[in-house]
Amino acid sequence: DVKVTQSSRYLVKRTGEKVFLECVQDMDHENMFWYRQDPGLGLRLIYFSYDVKMKEKGDIPEGYSVSREKKERFSLILESASTNQTSMYLCASSYGTSDTDTQYFGPGTRLTVL
Amino acid sequence: AQSVTQLDSHVSVSEGTPVLLRCNYSSSYSPSLFWYVQHPNKGLQLLLKYTSAATLVKGINGFEAEFKKSETSFHLTKPSAHMSDAAEYFCVVGGFSGGYQKVTFGTGTKLQVIP
Numbered sequence: 001d002v003k004v005t006q007s008s009r010y011l012v013k014r015t016g017e018k019v020f021l022e023c024v025q026d027m028d029h030e031n032m033f034w035y036r037q038d039p040g041l042g043l044r045l046i047y048f049s050y051d052v053k054m055k056e057k058g059d060i061p062e063g064y065s066v067s068r069e070k071k072e073r074f075s076l077i078l079e080s081a082s083t084n085q086t087s088m089y090l091c092a093s094s095y096g097t098s099d100t101d102t103q104y105f106g107p108g109t110r111l112t113v114l
Numbered sequence: 115a116q117s118v119t120q121l122d123s124h125v126s127v128s129e130g131t132p133v134l135l136r137c138n139y140s141s142s143y144s145p146s147l148f149w150y151v152q153h154p155n156k157g158l159q160l161l162l163k164y165t166s167a168a169t170l171v172k173g174i175n176g177f178e179a180e181f182k183k184s185e186t187s188f189h190l191t192k193p194s195a196h197m198s199d200a201a202e203y204f205c206v207v208g209g210f211s212g213g214y215q216k217v218t219f220g221t222g223t224k225l226q227v228i229p
Contacts, residue, residue: 004157031215040123042204042221043158050214090157099208099215100146100165105157 003027004106006091012112019078021109023091030096032074033103034058034066037088049074081113116141118207120220128228133177133192135223137205140186146208147188148217149179153201161203164188175199200227 007022025032031050035043035058045058047066055066063085067075074093078085089109094101121136139145147164162173169181175198179190188205205220 035219040221043219045217048214056212056214092158094215099210100163101208101215102148102160102163103158103217105150105159107155107157 004091004093004104006089006106006109008109009107010110010112012114013078013081014114015082017078017081017113019081019111019113021076021078021089021091021111023074023076023093023106024072025074025093025104026072027093027095027104028071029093029104030071031094031101032068033092033094034064034074034076035090035092036060037090037108043090046076081111083113085111086113087111116145116207116209116216116218118205118218118220120203120205120223122223123221124224124226126226126228127195129197130194133190133195133199133225135190135203135205135225137179137188137190137220138186139188139205139207141207141209143209147179147181148206148208149173149177149188149190150204150206151201152204152222158204161190195225195227197227197229200225 004025033048034046049055049068065077091106092103094103117140119138149161150158162171164181172178208217
């Protein structure tokens, strides 16, 4: 079974703090993704990476950055957390570059910024 | 450009009755289409996907979906709802953008199953 793990299930931070969300996959997948999920908006893509040290902006990258130093690990960074970044964050990975590739999701991190 | 519309934000059915979750898509070319399910406090899990091999796609837990190009629809159905089907369901359209896989999620349909 593909396993995607995220470092925390719940996280509470204060406005202005730097926040790191970590994601690890164990299936040697090329692609990794970060989404945020908000009620009524579905999932929105923040950033994705198709190779080590490579990254591409998704639909809502503002206020976020990412790092992929190793193939299995993809980190999402909030440089200065704000209350409008309170959300559920989901990490996913997929095998290659086919448009039919299944994305495998982690359990999510619910981040609250006070 | 691609987009997906889930026509109902909430659907409520009685246990043992059929389930219909509606999804319409828009895509510049022949799309790949997915349905994912998210149970409370869990990550998303693939239910089924359409990859142009067959228009009727069978998935896990008795769900199936039919790709109808003329109607640009990919509705999810199940003949008989079970309590364990209560969850949020996402319709997803996949394609390529800039040489990379790009998927677009619908806003989700919450399925309530009444005993």
